[in-house]
Amino acid sequence: MNHIAVIGAGTMGNGIAHVFAMNGYAVNLIDVSSDALTKALATIDRNLDRMVAKGVINEQEKGETLGRINTMTAIADGVRDRDLIVEAATENPELKRKIFTEMDTHAPDQAILATNTSSISITWIASATKRPDQVIGMHFMNPVPVMKLVEVIRGYATSSSVCDRIMDLSKRLGKIPVEVNDYPGFVSNRILMPMINEAIETLFEGVGGVEEIDQVMKLGMAHPMGPLQLADFIGLDVCLSILRVMHDGFGRPKYAPCPLLVNMVAAGKLGVKTGEGFYRYDRETKEKEVAPFFRK
DSSP, X not given: OOEEXXXXXXXXXXXXXXXXXXXXXXXXXXXXXXXXXXXXXXXXXXXXXXXHHXXXXXXXXXHHHHHTEEEESOHHHHHTTOSEEEXXXXXXXXXXXXXXXXXXXXXXXXXXXXXXXXXXXXXXXXXXXXXXXXXXXXXXXXXXXXXXEEEEEEOSSOOHHHHHHHHHHHHHTTOEEEEEEOSTTTTHHHHHHHHHHHHHHHHHTTXXXXXXHHHHHHHHHXXXXXXXXXXXXXXXXXXXXXXXXXHHHHXXXXXXXXXXXXXXXXXXXXXXXXXXXXXXXXXXXXXXXXXXXXXX
16 A cells, blocks of 8 residues: 545644655545645644654655655545555545545545544444445554554454454554444544543633633643643534434443533634633643633
């Protein structure tokens, strides 16, 4: 698998393209928005500059990495000669199925179709294709160039050979793949999201403030980032979407999203990407302070 396509040029998509290109793979980065593609290349360029500054790569390697990334706005053109296509679009079930139908139509018969979904059923996504045995979950962690884990999710029909190839490929990217089965939230978010949701419930019920809750988890449980700040970093809309997938999939009250989270998403307070969630973020200095709504 030498020729890769990545669909979606957002935070996850540009990070996945970055990692593949840095490891010698030719990448077609595809997005319907040319502006998103321009921003993605600028982000990759900045991240590579950081790696040069740290001595991880040199200027020549940076140039070679950027040279391996080709941007395109049409799925049909971008996937027709690819060995692996990784979908990294918004965490919207219907959008993902639509993309997979188009991928399946235009990709070579032998191509593996992967999704970076963080919670949506691989089996359900695969059912939109004529090759469910070649559909797999390849859930990278954010930020992709830094985080080692790749959660490799087998759908009901995913073949063992496809799973083995993706596990091996992940290792060649310098990642540590972990194989899991296809149930809502998989392993990572089935454990993480209820913790984040419980932290929001704890805030909602007035047990502690934003900073107090995060401090307890950082100092008491040795978490590098408190759950409320982590929710801001992930995106509160993404957290809500994942919780709803798990609530719908399992039908258990413990996965029901906290009303405070629902209200914050409705208000457009999505965390770092909008400048405010549980904290307010200064885009220039990158400093944070508790959002006005939660100040005592």
